[in-house]
Amino acid sequence: MPTATLLPLAVAIPLFGAVLLAVAGRVLPRTGCDVLATAVAVGDVVCLALLWPHTHGVATAPLGGWPAQVGIVLAADRLGAGLALLAACLVLAVVVYSWRYFDEPSGERAGVFPAMVLLFEAGMVGFALTGDLFNAFVFFELMGATAYALTGYRIEDPRPLQGALTFGVVNSFAAYCSLLGIGLLYARTGQLNLAALGRGLAGHRTDLLVVTAFVLVITAMLVKAAVVPFHFWLPDAHAVAPTPVCMLLSGVMVELGVYGIARIHWTVFSGPGGVPDDAFRRTFLALGVLTALTGAAMCWQQRHLKRMLAFSTIGHVGLFVVGIALLTPDGTAGTALYVAAHGCAKAALFGLTGVLLDRYGSVDEPGLYGRARELRLVGVLFVIGALALAGLPPFGTGLGKGLTEDAAGHGHPWLPAVFVVVSAVTGGTVLRAALRIFWGFGETPRPRPGEPETTGEGEEPEIRGPRRALPPMMVAVPAALLAGCVLLGCVPAVARALAGGAGTFTDPAAYRAAVLGPAAAATAHPGTPGPVPDAWTGAGVLLGLLSAALAVALAVLATTRPPTWHRAIGATARGLRRLHSGHLGDYLAWLALGVAALCAVIAAQT
Amino acid sequence: MGPWPYLAAGWILLVALYGLVTSRNLIHAIGCLAVAQSSTYVLLLSVGYRRGGTAPVFSDLRPGSRPVVDPVVQALALTDVVVGATVTALLLALTIQLRKRHGTVDPQALTGLRG
Known part of the structure; x- marks a missing residue:
């Protein structure tokens, strides 16, 4: 696929997946939500992995058919695409990790957590790939707002x-x-x-x-x-x-x-x-x-x-x-x-x-x-x-x-x-x-009373019923x-x-x-610099x-x-x-x- | 208009900062955050202002017949409003939960995290 398709897709896949989960999460059982979220996360990893070979220089994708002078452009070089790929891989890891993680009340909220994780992914990937300063601000805020919500997820x-x-x-x-x-x-x-x-x-x-x-x-x-x-x-x-x-x-x-x-x-x-x-x-x-x-x-x-x-x-x-x-x-x-x-x-x-x-x-x-x-x-x-x-x-x-x-x-x-x-x-x-x-x-x-410190005790276990086997x-x-x-x-x-x-x-x-x-x-052009070292040295x-x-x-x-x-x-x-x-x-x-x-x-x- | 709108934007930001730093009520603090955001509206709109310009809506205006203000900053300000509404709603929702569970909205009464 050409980069002009892959670049917007990398942001669109998790966005679409988040919407799908938020809607379908009301009717799907927990397992269905997990499978859907994993599929979307895998899809984005694949999309970014396909993009990776095209990023010798800077791959660009003007959005909405507007040229870069007027419209918004997505631009991926190796480091930007690499960071987006890292984000996608970690999101996949997190989605798989939390298959059995939260003991969520089933029903309407089953898809909320993975949906927010995917929204977060869209913000991060978009921020890494954008070539427009204001667009970067918007993705930054998308990433931020989802992160605040995810941080305060356990409101108890x-x-x-x-x-x-x-x-x-x-x-x-x-x-x-x-x-x-x-x-x-x-x-x-x-x-x-x-x-x-x-x-x-x-x-x-x-x-x-x-x-x-x-x-x-x-x-x-x-x-x-x-x-x-x-x-x-x-x-x-x-x-x-x-x-x-x-x-x-x-x-x-x-x-x-x-x-x-x-x-x-x-x-x-x-x-x-x-x-x-x-x-x-x-x-x-x-x-x-x-x-x-x-x-x-x-x-x-x-x-x-x-x-x-x-x-x-x-x-x-x-x-x-x-x-x-x-x-x-x-x-x-x-x-x-x-x-x-x-x-x-x-x-x-x-x-x-x-x-x-x-x-x-x-x-x-x-x-x-x-x-x-x-x-x-x-x-x-x-x-x-x-x-x-x-x-x-x-x-x-x-x-x-x-x-x-x-x-x-x-x-x-x-x-x-x-x-x-x-x-x-x-x-x-x-x-x-x-x-x-x-x-x-x-x-x-020994205990250290009176120290200005945060202890880690009295945390709510994030999974109820600790007597069950550890999820592999x-x-x-x-x-x-x-x-x-x-x-x-x-x-x-x-x-x-x-x-x-x-x-x-x-x-x-x-x-x-x-x-x-x-x-x-x-x-x-400043002239091609010498080769950048990329191997172990003594x-x-x-x-x-x-x-x-x-x-x-x-x-x-x-x-x-x-x-x-x-x-x-x-x-x-x-x-x-x-x-x-x-x-x-x-x-x-x-x-x-x-x-x-x-x-x-x-x-x-x- | 000279430098005045820019100075006003800076002043609004500093007022909001003062409010945030001294706040004893989270709802007040979130209000201050909204004030900080309005400094960005003032700045953006004054960047795009043109003397004698009208709204950049060409349905009843022949293009080129009279000056219009810059539509780009208005689009930015609109996007900014959307972002701000989301963040404010989210933070207020968290505050409501805090009040429900702990009976306080004073940020200085929250001492669970330090050091």
């Missing part, structure tokens, strides 16, 4: 409602900031198409209007990507969302924010009249490192398993931001692979946490101490997931981390250290939890995701394809030519082994001798934790501060 419990409200208000406010930015850009150029916007800006000087528009437009992406100080909503939402939803939120939605920043920067602001490369690089390297270290430090402090995984996502997002902030094809290629592998590993870990929640009605690390000894297989998978998070070769996370480190180390020799520390600490934290929960390592944890899919899906994570690292074709895609992604002239026609790319393997070894050491140290060195860093850590107050007003104040600071910092560098 107070905390999901609180998490969903915080998530909704903070993200929507940021989206409106973004729309203000889009308005300012339209005022300057009269365009909404990403490629045409880039061309339009080239005729102007970089002034305060462009800087303000840039910061406002990417505010929504920064919030979605949970970059410090825009990240506060994320742990609250992830801690309370149903487990299958967490798999999607952490696995791919957050990464779409990073993708949005990179896409908008490259297509719109990278040329003359945009944001200077140096300003972008310095600012986002600083933001990325800050995010990575904050995420890792907070991750270590958590006892609520989902919150722990959420902060580990923040840590990794920081690394992704560093990767794209390098503004090189190498960094972008490494980050793309890292994102895909991290998505698989993180979704698998959330899925396994769901098993614990199902069996014991708790996701509290000290509360579960030694209780899950009988779940050996789950424990082994959990440890494998933790090591994947730490970047152990041959996992795809290891390869992605190695490639990004390599790219980062060229100009900034200290950056690989950040990568090693962050992946070791986040992997070590998860490993620590696994050793305590599944093997009862170390001494029984709840273990099979995480295992398959971890296998996918290994494949990403071991199959050289994937890394090679992404490396080629990164070359196109970082070439705004090629994008402009594909979307607006060859005549539009009048600016001089240094990458060594650093991967180092961070995995550090993770194991941290986990063992933490389980055997907690109190002494814990207290030493306790004071600073407590201050950091107090900032995560759970109050909506505080989070928005941080958001406003972040926007103002970014404006000032970027304006000062232009």
